[in-house]
Amino acid sequence: MNADSFAHALLDPEQPCPSGLRAWNGSDPAQRFAVYRNNVLASLINALADTFPVVRQLVGDEFFNGMARLHVQATPPRSPLLAFYGEDFPAFIRAFPPASGLPYLADVARLELAQVHAYHAADLPALDTARLAAVLSDPECLPGMQLRLHPSVAVVCSDHAIASLWAAHQGLLDLAEVNPGQAECALVLRNGLEVEVSRIGTGTAAFIQALAAGNPLGAAVGTALAIDAGFDPGSTLARLLAGGAITRFTLHSGSQMP
Structure with missing residues (x-):
């Protein structure tokens, strides 16, 4: 045997x-x-x-x-x-x-799997948001700046309402009001010890995915605007910072700011 x-x-x-x-x-x-x-x-x-x-x-x-x-x-x-x-x-x-x-079941499973990965992702020191804010105030630095995202960050997009279905089963939405056939994207990240799931637009999803792929800020914004002309990079960056999703930034000169 x-x-x-x-x-x-x-x-x-x-x-x-x-x-x-x-x-x-x-x-x-x-x-x-x-x-x-x-x-x-x-x-x-x-x-x-x-x-x-x-x-x-x-x-x-x-x-x-x-x-x-x-x-x-x-x-x-x-x-x-x-x-x-x-x-x-x-x-x-x-x-x-x-x-x-x-047809939405497999994508709901993808979302739940992303939550597990986020929960077990590595810990990283918090970003010094004051230093980042100072750099963001200089327009010349913005296009080439690279932002490093926390390992827990994931974007899950689907042709179905996966974020709303998930929220309804947490008691956050009325399931009867959810249209499963509506396409949605979800952002998953661990903020402290809490794994958060939130619905995001297609432009925001494209922006975060571009940053995760190593694209500089200017290119990531351009990718998002090509998908959604109403994309607001300022509010999206504020949202990511509030959730602890940005851990490091690198200026176009190559110097890294932890």
């Missing part, structure tokens, strides 16, 4: 008990292995339920548990850290035929 065959049998109830197993008291190892198998499957399903609570609420416990069980069997953990288990779950949902009637 090798580790691969044991793991395969552990996640597939149709597989027989691996040969070579012995119970210390002489009891039937198949019965003991079945109990172990059920415990492992249940723990992995519960791990997915902890990561994707809104997905679970949207489909109900029975549907979620059945879908999660199939995912567990198809994609076992690759790491002992179960907090990160579920990286492939959004893609699995998107390709899962019984979930095709809920």
Whole structure:
């Protein structure tokens, strides 16, 4: 018996008990292995339920548990850290035929996964906002300035109302008033110890994504304005600063300001 065959049998109830197993008291190892198998499957399903609570609420416990069980069997953990288990779950949902009637479900899962990543992102020292404000007051510095975003920052865009659906399941909106077919973008960031999720416009989303890709401020603003002529860089920067989303800036001369 090798580790691969044991793991395969552990996640597939149709597989027989691996040969070579012995119970210390002489009891039937198949019965003991079945109990172990059920415990492992249940723990992995519960791990997915902890990561994707809104997905679970949207489909109900029975549907979620059945879908999660199939995912567990198809994609076992690759790491002992179960907090990160579920990286492939959004893609699995998107390709899962019984979930095709809920086209927003996979993107809601992407949003929830981004929350988990934000919660576990590295800590960085707070930005000296007074020094940044002084630099921002000099128009000549702005176009070439690069802003480094906090590792927790993520933007999730969808053809569906993922931010509103998420908010409704936190009691922040009335679910009956949410139009799932409305395209939305969501900003995820960890502000202190709290992971925040907020709805943002397409211009703001493009701006943040451009900054995350290393584009200087002027280019990022241009990208945003090309998508949304009403984009306001001032209010967006203020929002990012208030949320602790900017950790460092670099001037065009190459000097870094922590």
